[in-house]
Amino acid sequence: MTPIVLIGRFAPGEEQLWLDALRRAMPEERLLSCDEVDDPAAVELAIVANPDPDVVRRFPALRWVQSLWAGVERLVAEPAFDRLPIVRMVDPELARIMAEAVLAWTLYLHRNMPAYLAQQRERQWRQLPYVAPAARRIGILGLGVLGQAAAGALLAAGFPVQGWRRAARAAGARDSASAAADRVAVFSGDEELSAMVRQTDLLICLLPLTQHTRHRIDARLLRLLPRGASLINFGRGPVVHTPSLVDALDSGHLAHAVLDVFDEEPLPTTNALWHHPGVTVLPHISADTDPQTASRIVAGNVRHWRATGRIPPAVDRQRGY
């Protein structure tokens, strides 16, 4: 069997952690770090995590790449991957972790934690009105693997959920990923997006970054939100037009934004978002890939490919995700 190479830019110690987890999950394979490969022309599969394109080019016989991350916008935009099918990470455990994060930060906003934190700093004893979850309308942008998992968690907590996706759902069709899908009002297309946003108190972004979603959350869209609404962005930073978001917060139209993803990461220490009273900054932690479960997903894909010769479903380059 041809060896498999792991290519990535890892934090110290992280590469070894991934090598160990992947080797445990598929002991029948020969998984090598870049430095261990003596014949790059023999390698047909690369497992990648934010790889250096020049390193990828060293492997001329690659047939496909498996990403360890769910978001693949950099791989799709990178010429080194032009001819290669890119298989992204789809892991139920990742979806569970994201759904947990969405619920946690929804409750943070729902129960006014930013306001109570600010009041405590001022030693203010003031009770804000309680709002029941049933009265807090949530709109999710992106009803894919992660959006559907998030919708399930929010519905279970009593929030009414509506969601926006690219493709209209055929009447009667069900999403295999979610039994909750039938209880989510589904919108698609620009006009329906405006309609949804007008009746959304908390907008949650779980969109991938593509040429169509870049700056999709712009000044116009933010204006359509009811006054006092909030935003959670757990998708990708550039989906939001940040200057428009800051304007909406400064004018009081938006109450608060929880941001886990940014145009530039790590968020530069000089960035004004760090100090904005209406912004909660998170260091891209809403849903990290779990090496153990993700390695088992990769092993399943590899075994299927070895057994059938078929490459797992790849990213659609036309759609960009």
Ligand SMILES: NC(=O)c1ccc[n+]([C@@H]2O[C@H](COP(=O)([O-])OP(=O)(O)OC[C@H]3O[C@@H](n4cnc5c(N)ncnc54)[C@H](OP(=O)(O)O)[C@@H]3O)[C@@H](O)[C@H]2O)c1
């Ligand atoms: N912050 C973090 O820690 C973290 C962790 C993991 C992932 N992420 C981000 O989350 C994103 C979503 O992941 P996923 O696994 O849920 O992806 P996915 O299964 O591919 O779902 C993407 C969703 O976005 C919708 N969409 C895409 N382009 C659209 C457009 N132009 N207009 C309307 N809807 C559009 C898709 O519509 P259809 O259903 O019609 O295809 C789908 O519902 C990833 O791409 C990544 O950027 C963030």
